[in-house]
Amino acid sequence: MELSKAKAVPGRHRQRNAIFATVAGQPRSLFDSVRRRLLLVVLLAMAPIAALNIAQGVMQLNGAEEEARQHLLQRALAAAATQESIFASAENVLYALKNVEEVRTGGATCQATLRGATVSLPFVANIGVLDASGRVLCAALPVTEDEVAHDPWWQAAVAQPGFSLFGRVQSPAAGKQVLVGTLPLRTDAGQLEKVLAVGIDVAWLDNQLRQQTPPANGVVALFSPLGEELVSNSRGVSAALFDAANLETSLGAGGHTLHEATDAQGQRWTFATAKLDRRGLTVAFAMPSDRLFGWTFLAIAASLALPAVIVILSLVALWVAVDRIILRWLLYLRRVTAVYAQGHYGFRPTRLDAAPSEFRVLGHAVENMALAVRLRDARLRESLAEKTALVREIHHRIKNSLQVVVSLLSLYGSGIGRGDDRRRFEQLRTRVNTLALVHRILYEASDGSQVLLRELLGELASLLEGSVECNARITVEAEDVRLPTDMAVPLALMVVEVVLSLSLPSGSTAIALRGAVVGDRLQLTVRSAAGSWDDAAEPTSLAGGFATQLGGNLTRSKAEDGAFLVAGEFPCRPVPKPRPAHAF
Secondary structure, X not given: OHHHHHHHHHHHHHHHHHHHOOOOOOOOOOOOOHHXXXXXXHHHHHHHHHHHHXXXXXXXXXXXXXXXXXXXXXXXXXXXXXXXXXXXXXXXXXXXXXXXXXXXXXXXXXXXXXXXXXXXXXXXXXXXXXXXXXXXXXXXXXXXXXXXXXXXXXXXXXXXXXXXXXXXXXXXXXXXXXXXXEEEEEOXXXXXXXXXXXXXXXXXXXXXXXXXXXXXXXXXXXXXXXXXXXXXXXXXXXXXHOOHHHHHHHHHXXXXXXXXXXXXOOOEEEEEEEEOOOOOOEEEEEEEHHHXXXXXXXXXXXXXXXXXXXXXXXXXXXXXXXXXXXXXXXXXXXXXXXHHHOOOOOOOOHHHHHOOHHHHHHHHHHHHHHHHHHHHHHHHHHHHHHHHHHHHHHHHHHHHHHHHHHHHHHHHOOOOOOOHHHHHHHHHHHHHHHHHHHHHHHHHXXXXXXXXXXHHHHHXXXXXXXXXXXXXXXXXXXXXXXXXXXXXXXXXXXXXXXXXXXXXXXXXXXXXXXXXXXXXXXXEEEEEOOOEEOHHHOOOOHHHHHXXXXXXXXXXXXXXXXXXXXXXXXXXXXXXXXXXXXXX
């Protein structure tokens, strides 16, 4: 594979050199090339600004450290967003359960309701309802201790006006460490009535935090208002970094500042703390100082790559250069191709003699292409005219042959008396006339490869009006769309068979033929104001066979006004209108 690619490269180079070795493509000077001129203009534009970029980089060095610190602060706030949403979900669950009467009263369905809420939330270990004395009235999981008044978090929970979180405790029912979230329920007088408590799985929170922020990307921890560590993605490191003194110093400085600490291995870390808007929680995020600021110089180099002054001057220089060197010749070539597209193949782009060598080569290639298109177009027109003439001659001969058949049928059928035999004979002649009609339409078409739906149905209406035994008036409502020729014969024969299958009254009646193309489907409807079905013809109906040939089926129904309907829908790809002879 690599050997074949290596052999192909010299071939491409030889082909390129052969193109530019011609008189039109030979460069007449050093800068008679689009690529060289653009390189020269860009270099001249950037040269006077290079010194300014160095000075700007030195000034940005002082602000790079603060920018990195702000990035760390944003990471801390982003890490807290997911945990905050989990606590908000737990709070919403308690507020929803607050409005359930069976839960408030500890009724018979209380445990089932709490169990359902626990199962629906993966981070919830248990949910319970406690009375004002701390006794468990109802819980999702059976509890071994039915009173929590002696637990340290209980007194703080009943003193809170709304939802609050407390540090990690061991849940006997769930058998795991949980964070306790409480929602006191009070009477209108402000007396404590009940307390809803939810146990949030600490291991699930830690694992979720580690998935979101692996310890390799930084250490993040969440603290209660009392400074207790609630959640962490690396408890060993966070315990050393976010000790009480460091955390108190950070919070005392306003919470949104950065501080440094050293872990047990002596590595220095930089961390940021931020207060969350609700519940008094604090989030801390730490990264190794060397990794946090190790990209400072790279960031400065990136900022030096695209300074505002270079961008402005480069854009102005490139705009002028491209406009004078490239765009005007591209626009001229565009006008040349537009002239060729209109069929004026004798036009020569003489102005390209003053263009760069690449555009001269392109102009000569376009001129040669126009000549080749002109020759090929002439051959295609001759071939198309010959094929069209042959197709029309075929349709003409088929039409004449079918007319001879109709004449012979009329001659030999003159002796058939009235009755079923006469009716079947007339239907046979109508079918042959239908075939002759279709081939006449194809013969009279301009190119013999299209059929107009309205014209086809109109001709069939005229034929059928003279073929049915009663005085029928057939109207046509159809779009003037072009159909493929392979649909003409089965479509015409199907319409004839549908009309002939109707048992029309002896008096006057009205029949409507409606046709329309919607998307890629042909919708056809035959409506008879009076008459009845010819049920005898149903099992051997030719109309159904033609409908199957067209890729669809026919349905018969009776309208509310008593009219008889035959409808069908068939796949159809409309033929576009032929373009003028000079168009491409």
